[in-house]
Amino acid sequence: MILTEDQLQDLLDKSLAELPPGGDRAVVLEGSIAEGFGNPSSDIDFLIVVRSEDDLPTMPSLLFVDGRRVEIRTRSVRQLADQFDALQKGAGRPGRLSEDLLNRCQRLLNSHPLRGHALVDEVKAMLPAERFARIAADWWAHQARQSLRHAMALLCLGETDEAVDWTRAGLVQTVKSWAAGRNETYLEPKWLSMQLDRAGRPDVRDRYWELEAAAPASGDPHAARTHLTDCLAFAGELGLTGVPWRPERLTVERVAGVTTWQTDARVHVVRARREVFALGERAGAVWRSLVLGRPLPRVLADASGAGVAEPGPLLAAFVRYGLIRLAWKGGGTVTPALPLAAPPGPVTPPPSTAQPLLSVRGAAVSGPEAIDLVPLPAERFAAATMALVWSNVVVENAVEDLTGALQRGQWRVAELTARRAVHAALRGLFSAYGVNPLPADSDLVRRTDLLPPATLPLRTRAEELLRRAVDSPESGDALLADLRDYIALVRGTSGAEAFPLSFDSADTWRATLELGYDWLRIGAYLDAALPLEEARDLLASNGAQPHQAT
Structure with a gap:
């Protein structure tokens, strides 16, 4: 130990002087110094054990004594008994064991007693050191299997450098498992070299350092595979099971709460009903090729067969x-x-x-390989896209009404209908940028300050159109022409250029319903507010008109 007993007792006396006096308690030194490691920069970690049933604070007190940082934690005997009990109950499923729980138990079991030796012995007897060593070895073995299997998968996926890093992690975890089986149970990996020196097996130590030094250079898949297979062989020699070089045992599986929604050619993936990922063309093709439950090599082959070269990084x-x-x-x-x-x-x-965020065909993406997180909560994403589609339907309806009013010479009706079309177009513009809920129609023009500066010309045009009066066929025709130009500009900005002429024919109305139905399904799944009550009927009819519903 790098500190003598007298030095430790002196540090403890000075530390306890800054704390309230206690009753029946013991004190131990934990951590790297107690393990026989440490250096002049190492913390002094004291644990005070109190004979009580209380819940004592988890957070340590931090002191500075004689130029050293001192951490003092407190635990009641009941808390320590609960820790050991939880560890033993969870030992059968090491993957679910809390690392913090394992660490706290280890530090106490390997601690150096300073006060109250009898109480320290009583507490340590709750979990024999041999039993803990087995639990720790199993925990490290589980971690090693996960890392090495992950490295194998990454090699298959063409992620060579990441595979090398996980191979190195699996190598460390394998050796930590082996060392724990020999009572070298301290968790912090940075002291592994000293643990291997103490383990008394220079052959294992030297082979570990040989493999550690042999990590391949960046971007060399052949060397990465050779290194992984060498590490797997060494792991087998140390007793690690369950990691043969068999990539076909890796399968691609569904994640609970992940759903797929396609609108036009855009694939959207919703994670946990909260986040939306928009996939570019190549990423979407790989996603659509997935057949979950299949072995990873076959999934890669299927994605390649779908026309995507080197699909591994996307997977x-x-x-x-x-x-x-x-x-x-x-x-x-x-x-x-x-x-x-x-x-x-x-x-x-x-x-x-990406700006604007949304279009009637789907969320904007940054490129063909994009897996872009839409910067809106999933519910607001759905509400905004439904509002975008519905706003364009209202635009079409208003233009149709305006045309009819002009034909009949209904100038006042034409003015109001034109304003309705302008407001509906602005609602679509706001929705494309993710604004939801929307401002009131009377406030839409003023609130364009919420949008990027590039949209300022649209505000100017909207203000001009909203002031226009109609008092003759000529002024009416001019307003209609200018309104159509304005709608085209807004739709060009908001990704709605190809929006169907909803009321032009049965075919265009059917196309409008299909487009709206795609977004309504997402909105209903995410419990987003529907743009109008009739939308529920469209959902109930699976996108058909009421008289065509079956």
């Missing part, structure tokens, strides 16, 4: 974002994790910066 991104998962036949979901790092789970990328 890897789907896994990374938690849109699909990988499983090992007979071994459950592959869930790699690194100790003392971020917990395992799906990654959430930065939100897309």
Whole structure:
């Protein structure tokens, strides 16, 4: 130990002087110094054990004593008993064991007693060291299997450099499992070199460092596979089971709460009913090719057969974002994790910066391989797209009404109908940028300050159209022509250029219903507010008109 008993007792006396006095309690030194590791920068970690049933704070007190940082934690005997009990109950499923729980138990069991030795012995007797060593070895073995299986999958997917990193992680975890079986149970990997020195097996130590040094250079898939197979062989020699080189045992599986919604050619993937990912053309083709439950090599072949060259990185991104998962036949979901790092789970990328966000055909994407996170909550995404479609239906209806009013010389009706069309077009514009709920019609022009500066000319045109009066066929025809130009500009900005002429024919009305139905299905699934009550009838009829519903 790098500190003498006298030094430790002196540090403890000075630390306890800054705390309230206690009753029946013991004190131990935990952590790297107690393990026989440590250096001058290492913390001094004291644990005070109190004979009580209380729930004592988890957060440590942080002190600075004689130039050293001192952390003091407190635990009641009942809390420690609960920790050990939880660890033993969870030992049968090491993948579900909390790393923090394992770490807390290990630190106490390997601690150095400073005060109250009898109480310390009593607490440590709750979990024999040999039993803990087996639990720790099994936990590390589980982590190693996950990392090495993940590395195998990444190699198949063409993610060579990431595969090398996970191979290295699996190698460390394998050796940590082996060392834990020899009572070298300290979790922090940075002291692995000293643990291997103490383990008394120079052959294992030297082979580990040989493999660690042999990690291949970036971008060399052949070397990466050779390195992985060498590590798998070494892991087998150390007793790790369940990781043969058999990529066909990896399968691609569904993730609960992930659903697919296609509008026109755009594929949208909704994660946990909260987040929407919009897929570019190539990413969408790979997604549509998926047949879940199939072995990973076949899934890759299917994606290639769908016309996408090198689909592996896209599949890897789907896994990374938690849109699909990988499983090992007979071994459950592959869930790699690194100790003392971020917990395992799906990654959430930065939100897309595409503008405008939405069109009637789907969310905007940054490119053909995009897997873009729409920067709107899923419910608001659905509400905005439904409002976008419905606004364009209202535009079509208003233009039709305006045409009829002009034919009959109904100038006042024409003025009001033209304003209705302008407001509906603006509602579509706001919706394309994700604004929802929408401002009132009377406030739409003023609230264009919410939109990017590039839309300013549309505001100017809207203000001019809203002031227009109609008092003759000539002024009416001019208003209609200018309104059509304005609608075309707005639709060009909001991705609605190809919106059907809804009321032109039975075919265009059917196309409008089909487009609206696609978005209504998403909206209903996400419990978004529907744009009008009649939309429920369209949902109930599966997109057909009421008289055609079956």
